[in-house]
Amino acid sequence: MSVLDDLAVKAGDDDVVGGVPARMVAAPANTEEAAALIAAAQDLAVVIRGGGTKLHWGNPPRDLDLIIDTRRLAGVVEHAAGDLITVVRAGTPMAELHSLPGQQLVLDAPAGATAGGTVAANGSGPRRLRYGTARDLLIGITVVRPDGKIAKAGGKVVKNVAGYDLGKLYTGSFGTLGLITECVFRLHPEPAATLFVRATAPPGHVARILAAQLAATAIEVHAAPGADPEIAVLLEGTASGVRDRAETVAGLLDGGEITEEPPPWWGVQPPGDVTVKLTGVLSQVPALVATSVGAGATVTGSAGAGVLYAGFPVEGCDPHSRVELVRAAAVRASGHAVVLSAPESVRDTLDLWGPVPGLSLMRRVKDQFDPAHRFAPGRFVGGI
16 A cells, blocks of 8 residues: 555545645655655645645646645744754644744744745745745755655754755745745744834835834835725834834824734735735835725735735726736836735636746746646646
């Protein structure tokens, strides 16, 4: 009996990706078992599933024989506090890593998200302004390639960058290059104090905060049709230093409220049937917000990092024209617009990714790692 026969079970009604049902589901318990499973599944189309929080992103797979579930690939392997690193298995919930003893993995992620899934989607949240994304905090990785071979890169020391490019390659690859089984992350100390400053103010006020060089951890914006836009700023550090900086920010926002709690929209993607991730240079963020709100979208996101999310309903509008409108605004802002989610009734007719200058290179990488195009077939940009 092969590992595939031993591990795989018949898929259930909920084992669906983008409307495409799977035939089988398998949940390996470690890297070696995962490698044996993949080696035995050479004729099968595979999609990897972690917590499922981003499984609705991207195109539906062209084929789907097997879902590899990573939930048994869970647990903290090592927490080296002196080196400010942690080694975790890919299926570990991010909630367990946000607060390790005295330290934290500063990757904001939705409830239920896993470490491997966050890396595969290059996830981040409000604190990306100060700490970066998964691509910046990942210093080592273990993967199983589509041919069943195990590969490792990076190390367990922040300054050790041997083989680090493999980690960057798999970060944001959406499961198209193989299975991530283990991650090594850089950690940061937990701050002694945190405060938020919240105010009703136009996005243009973000420039004041950035110019003041107050070392804000996050600068977020919220804007919706028919409502005044809001700005919220997160500050971290010593108690006295944070309080002084918070008072300065409050003055720059013409009377902001200082609070220990974030606003309810903090780190939450906006409501709507269609959700679009928008990027742009900082100077163009106010125009990008204004165009999106004018198109009927609610916008939240990191105004200080040039990463926004726009959500709008399908009913009573043409989603295609709205997507093209905000995409044109993102291009004018020297950025991009990617449709993250949309109802099945319109998703197949939307251009989810927009223009991608490096598409030919991405195709060559896919051909090198997965010549048969078995992993997440058609899920990524350009049908990769």
